[in-house]
Structure formats: C-alpha cells, structure tokens
Amino acid sequence: MTRDRAHDVVVLGDANPDLVLRGDVVPRFGQAEQLVDAADLTLGGSGAIMAAGLARLGVDVAIVAAVGRDPFGDLVLGMLEEHGVATDLVVRRGDLGTGLSVVLSAGTRAILTHAGAIGSLTAADVPAEAVAAARHVHVASPYLVTRLRADLPTVLAGARSSSVDTNDDPARAWADLAALADAAGTLLPNDGEVVLWAQALGHRTDDWLDAAAYVASRGVEVVVKAGAEGGAHVTADGVVRQEPAPVTPVDTTGAGDTFDAAWVAARLAGEPPERALRWAVAAGTLSTQGVGGTAAQPDRDTLLRAVGVLP
Template sequence: MATRFDLLVVGDANPDVVLVDAPRRPAFGQREELVRHGELALGGSAAIMACGAARLGLRTAFAGRVGDDAAGRFVLDALTRRGVDVSACTVDPSRPTGLTVILNEGGDRAILTALGTLPEMTAEDVPATVLEGVRHVHAASYFLQPGLAAGLPGLFAAARAAGATTSLDTNDDPSGRWDGLDAVLAMTDVLLPNEAEARAIAGTDDLAEAARMLASRGPLPVIKCGAAGALAWDGEPVRAAPMPAEPLDTVGAGDSFDAGLLAGRLRGLGLPDSLAVAAAAGALSTRAYGGTAAQPTWKEAAAAARLPERTVR
C-alpha cells in the first residue's frame, strides 16, 4: 500500500496560555497582577511535535481528542494551518478541550493543566486505515492519557505489523510513579525523554547508565539534555553538541527536537546527523513565544546543523 503520511502523531492537543514574567506566587484575594507578555498558542506535546514535523517537510497526520467548543476549534484550526492533517481527530461533545496555563519566570516555568478530553482518548480512536498508510507513529504525553496508554502497546504493535516504526515521548508523570512502561517500551523503536524523565524511568541518577538501561528494555533512547545537547545509546553513547541559542521561550523545544530527530531518520540520515538536526530544531524553536511560532523549515534546521549541502534541500 502506498504511504499517505510519513508520520502519524498520537496524543495531546490543547490551547496554551503563556504568561511571561509571572510572579512565582500569584496573589489570591482577588488582586490583579500584571505580567510582561501574554500569548495564546497551540499546546500539547503531540500537537507541537506534529507542527514541527510538518514544518520540516514531513507529510504529517494527527490523531487526538478535543471538545466541541471554541478551544477545540482553535486547536484543529491551528494544526490545519500548519499543514497537519486532522481527519483522524475525534471531537467529543461530552467534555471540554484540555487547557494549559504556563507561567514563565526567568529561565523556569510552572505548568497548570486542566485535562478535559485528554484522559478520554483511547487507541481505538486511531483509524486502522491511517496506520496502514504511514511510515512512522509517534505518541506523546503517556501519563496524561491513561486511556491511550492502556492500548498503546497494541497500537504500536499494529503499526509495526503494517511496516511502520514507532517512537514515544512520555513527558512528565504528575504522579511521580513512572509505572507501566514495560509493555510499550518493548514495542517502541525510539524513546525521547529529557534528562529528568530518563533518570526517573530508569531509576538511576547516572545519565549514561540510565541511557544504557533504557536501551536494554527495547528502544533506542535519545535523551534531551537542554543546554548540554543530547545523549543517545546505540550500543555505546552517542552525543550531540548543543546549538548556541538565546531563548525567548523554551515551551515546546523538546517537542521540536523530537520532530527534528524523526525528520532526520525518515530522510535516511544516520544517528549523529539526525541528532544534530534535532538539536538545531529544538534551539531554533525558542526564537518566539509559544511552541510553534518559530519552528524551523528543513533547510533552516539542516543548515544550522551544518549538514552536507546535499541534505539541506
């Protein structure tokens, strides 16, 4: 069967309300405090990653669940305008769309999320016809979507049976337990945690040991290390240097990294070059507020990664 899509992204999508230079302890008692900047942007790890992948030139589809409300329409419109196919999305009239408020202060941020429709999504929301025509399936925000998490090993197994490869970015576990990953990791080709997530999943503070332990559970681990670059384990450590950046907003940088890594692999690049593109895509995405406004094109990311000229086109 001919492929319709290079990439299917499964998971969370919601509006982000980003407030810059917010107080660390907002005052209650009906006091009104002013912040330097506010932005309404597309949010959700999966949605931001899908937009980054489409911007990098991948034929990208998104499967998620939103409410039948203004927030849901905002999400679907934002994805569509960025070139992402949303025909596999479910509109759920029984629940509101999820919503996240991000309070930026200095180099740190607090994230407050109302889950809305997110826990209601299941693997059954993903049409089998989409799986049959895709090269790669990526899932995100595992712990925010227990319905999807329960069926994700089967979904990944079906994707593999149809000839696709798979990847997972668990994102944070608000419960702090990090349980229930064994079955899905066995069906995951690439695992994309950040440093804290890698250490928590592996149960060790030693990052290189965490990478080795995660690899022993099935996937290729690619660990995002922020200003220190990235670390993968492919029988031995493979490191990527960071790309210098003066970030305006780091929301979604990890999701743009994920998009860059997969774009490189799906274009046939080796791991070192794919890591370089991923680091560039993550860094370039921080040039504007919100997760999607500054995501780079393939030409921008490949040039920033200093790939050979033949790969920049």
C-alpha cells in the same frame, strides 16, 4: 481531507491551546494580583507541537487527538490546519471540553493543565489502517492520554516504526512504562524523565546518561534531550553526544517536541543516528527563539543551514 488517506507520520497524543505567561513572577496565593510581561495564546500539547514541527519540515503528518465541540476545539483545529497538520483523524467530543494548559515561563517553566477531552482518547479512536499505512507512528504524552495508554503496545505493534515521548507523569507512578518502553522503537525522554524512568524500572541512579544506558539495555534506542547539554543517542552499543549552539532562550515551551520532530524527519530522510541527533538538537535550540511551541520551529532549509548542509 479524508480518514482513508495515508499519512507518512501519524502522531497519537494531546492537542490543546497553551496560554503562555512570561515574566519574572512567582505566583502568590491570597488574592495577590501580579503583573506579567506578556501573554500569548498558542498551539499546545506535545503531540500537536511535534506534529506542527514535522509539517514545518515538509513531512506529511496527521494527528489523532481528542478535542471538545467548543471554541477552544475550533481554535486547535484551525491552528493545526494553519501549520499544515492533517486533522482528518481528530476526534471531537460533545460531552467534554477541550484541554487547556497555562504555561508560566520565567526562566524555567511551570505548567498547569486541564485535561478535558485529552484523556478520553481510546484505542477505538485510532484507525488501525492509518497506523499500518504510516511510515512512522509517534506517541506523545501517554500519561495525559490515560485511556489509551494501556493499549499503546498493541497499537504500536501494527506500526512499521515508532517512537514515544512520555513527557512527565503528573502522578509520578509511571504505570505501564515497561510495556510501553518495550513496544517502542525509539524513546525520546528529556534528561530528568529518563532518570525517573530508570528508577521506576528498578535502577537507582541520578545520572541521566547512566539512566539512559540502563533503559537502552532493554534493547531500545534512547534519544535524550538535555537542554543546555544538547542531546545524546544511547543504545546498548554506546553513546553519541551532540552539543547545542549557544543561545539565549526566549521561551523553551515545546523545544523538546521540536527536537522529536526533527529526529523523526531526519530518520525518515535516511539520515544516520548521529546526523539525526544534530538535526534534533539544532531544531530544539532554534525553537527557543520564539514564544510558544511553534512560532520559531525551523523549516527544512533553515534547519539544514543550521547543521551545515546548506550555506
């Protein structure tokens, strides 16, 4: 694949291996050795998982991310290509190692991340022609892609349509949030993040729907992932809710990124917001039935059956 080929979606963000450890274990310090039930090395990074979800749904997608020239970098590139994600825009660093996340999955999740090359991505690494040619540009984890974050409003100005999923800010400072929110066409937070966003933007609330409405009042659509409560599409004109199918999750790693992928795929397919929300909630729910972010991502037919379009 070459850098001059246009892609329907370009994802800007993080790509790294995830080491997912599962078991009913709370880590203890003091050289206490504890046993977990399972360990899996999977494709990780919000950007990479979202891109894999799009590819699984039949969307031509490329990722712009930075990895090292090391075995983990080779692993990430191989995993992306196996999932059908174009890697012609991936940058390899000789002076930095590939990032790595350790995910402790025990009903809830704790994530330890070594950023490595992730934060080295800059606006100079994002080809303007790829952004302009894409039907949609998605930004993942700008609070890990630290050197690119301040330039994202300028980058997104060249996009035909765009979305942003900030994920968490490890510093909880939410720098550049207002400019990023105003530059994006669609914001894709989870219910906890949107409360923190609203608070950072000056609105004191602990209610995620109230927080989403406040953020949407800036003139952007907000699509919220709410776990067991499903999701919501929030604009200045009102709220649409979607409940999930009842399931027992195996692992929730990457469920939000799969939700994002299905939302974008549905909108590119011409689906209205309420139907796109059904796709997104169903995809996120299905993805919890496997370990890691990509193992249970649905293909298009599986997703269409889940939302009742196919028998």
